[in-house]
Amino acid sequence: MLRAACDTVWQKNPPAVAAECCRVLNMLLANLVSDTSDKFRTIKNTNAKLKAAVFSPQGGEAVLLACGFERVESGLEMRAEDAGARAAEGQAALDAASIAFGGPFSLFAQLPHSCSVRAICGLGDLVATGAMDNAVRLWPAEHQLGEPQPLETLAGQPGCHEGVKGVNGVLSVVQTPTGLLASAGRDKVLVWGQDSKGGFAGSPIAAMSTHGDARGADVSNASSVVALAHDGAGRLWSASWDATVRGWQPLVDDDQGGTTLGNGA
Numbered sequence: 001m002l003r004a005a006c007d008t009v010w011q012k013n014p015p016a017v018a019a020e021c022c023r024v025l026n027m028l029l030a031n032l033v034s035d036t037s038d039k040f041r042t043i044k045n046t047n048a049k050l051k052a053a054v055f056s057p058q059g060g061e062a063v064l065l066a067c068g069f070e071r072v073e074s075g076l077e078m079r080a081e082d083a084g085a086r087a088a089e090g091q092a093a094l095d096a097a098s099i100a101f102g103g104p105f106s107l108f109a110q111l112p113h114s115c116s117v118r119a120i121c122g123l124g125d126l127v128a129t130g131a132m133d134n135a136v137r138l139w140p141a142e143h144q145l146g147e148p149q150p151l152e153t154l155a156g157q158p159g160c161h162e163g164v165k166g167v168n169g170v171l172s173v174v175q176t177p178t179g180l181l182a183s184a185g186r187d188k189v190l191v192w193g194q195d196s197k198g199g200f201a202g203s204p205i206a207a208m209s210t211h212g213d214a215r216g217a218d219v220s221n222a223s224s225v226v227a228l229a230h231d232g233a234g235r236l237w238s239a240s241w242d243a244t245v246r247g248w249q250p251l252v253d254d255d256q257g258g259t260t261l262g263n264g265a
Contacts (some may be wrong), residue, residue, distance in 0.1 A: 002066035006093045008059030010101030018101075021060045022094050024053040029067065029094075032078065032087035041083065045075035063090060111139050111148050115165065119173045119183075126151070128181060130170025134161040136183045136192075138200060154183070154192060157203045161185045174228040174236075178250060180205075182236055184225035189238050189248075208238070208248060216242025 009025075010018045031040040043064065045055050054060040061076070067090040068083065069076040080086055111129065119130035127139045135155035139148060154160060161170055163186060172184045181192040181200050188209035192200040212223030222242040229237045236248040 002063070002090060002093045003096065005059050005062035005066045006097035007101060008062065009057060010097055012058035017057050020053050021057040022098055024050065025060065025063055026091055026094055028054075028064070029087040029090045033084050033091065036083045041078040042072075042074065043069065043076040047075075050075075063094070066090070066093075109148065111137075111150075113137075116169070118169060118171050121173045121175060123175050123181065128173045128175070128183075130173045130183055130185070132167075132169030133165045134163055134168055134170060134185065136161075136170055136173060136181075136200075152199055152201050154200060154204075159190070159203045159207055161187060161190065163187055171224070171226050172228040174230060176230045176236055176250075177232070177234045182228050182230075184228050184238060186221060186224040188223070189225055189228070189236075191236075210246065211238065211240040211242050211244065213242075216240065216244045219243070 006022075009021050013021065028040070028043060043050060043054070045051060054064070055075075064076050065071070067078075068080045068086040069078050078086070111127070113129070113131050114133060116132040117129055118132060121128050122141065123138070125141050127141050129137050129139065131137070133155070135153050137150040137154070138152040139150050161168065161183065163169070168186045170183050170185045174182050176182060179194055181194075183190050183192070188207050189211075190204040191206040191208075192202075193205040194200055195202065209223065211225055216222055219241055222240070224241045225238045226241065227239040229239075231237065234250045237245060238248070239245045
């Protein structure tokens with residue numbers, strides 16, 4: 001009943017109203033978690049701010065009732081001895097509902113990985129992720145029945161990201177306007193081209209590793225690239241711990257009719 005009431009707040013009210021209702025509810029419950037004295041056991045429905053944020057939105061009062069508050073003439077009152085524990089349960093239920101329904105988005109998928117994930121980007125009907133096992137994975141963006149599985153894993157082939165699992169890893173992924181996929185980590189920036197089937201399987205078509213040279217700061221892990229971006233002209237930009245951001249100019253391959261990337265500026 002408690003979780004259902006929290007869900008109702010998000011499902012039956014506009015997002016901004018639901019967010020404010022949950023914020024105030026969480027504040028009221030947090031007060032009771034930290035102090036179970038009579039001061040925080042009564043919630044007056046004559047208070048204009050509480051009336052607007054809690055009593056008017058659908059589900060707001062129901063959350064407090066599900067936590068153990070009871071209706072009295074002046075509003076609501078908590079009489080249970082375990083008021084703090086009940087309030088904490090209410091906070092947890094509000095958090096779960098906010099994650100599931102909060103804002104303009106609701107949770108619909110979870111992509112499992114065996115280690116820390118540091119990067120993600122959308123590729124039309126695909127999602128690319130980069131993890132600390134030095135692998136780039138491509139996933140279907142639409143919901144899958146059962147546990148989702150990657151469609152492709154870009155790792156292990158010649159030229160892929162290398163290093164000690166959990167120490168090196170892929171720190172950024174991005175798709176360029178020309179359809180190339182770029183990934184970056186502690187070792188280099190890699191560029192992957194699509195095959196005839198629209199996938200990225202195989203070895204990368206280019207590798208850039210100028211970060212960490214004399215043009216950047218002399219720091220530890222100077223070759224690490226932590227962020228990638230592209231601009232409207234199809235250029236790729238890389239940001240590194242060496243205190244530089246470098247731009248990579250697209251070059252047309254006359255023999256293949258495709259696009260690769262030139263040296264960073």
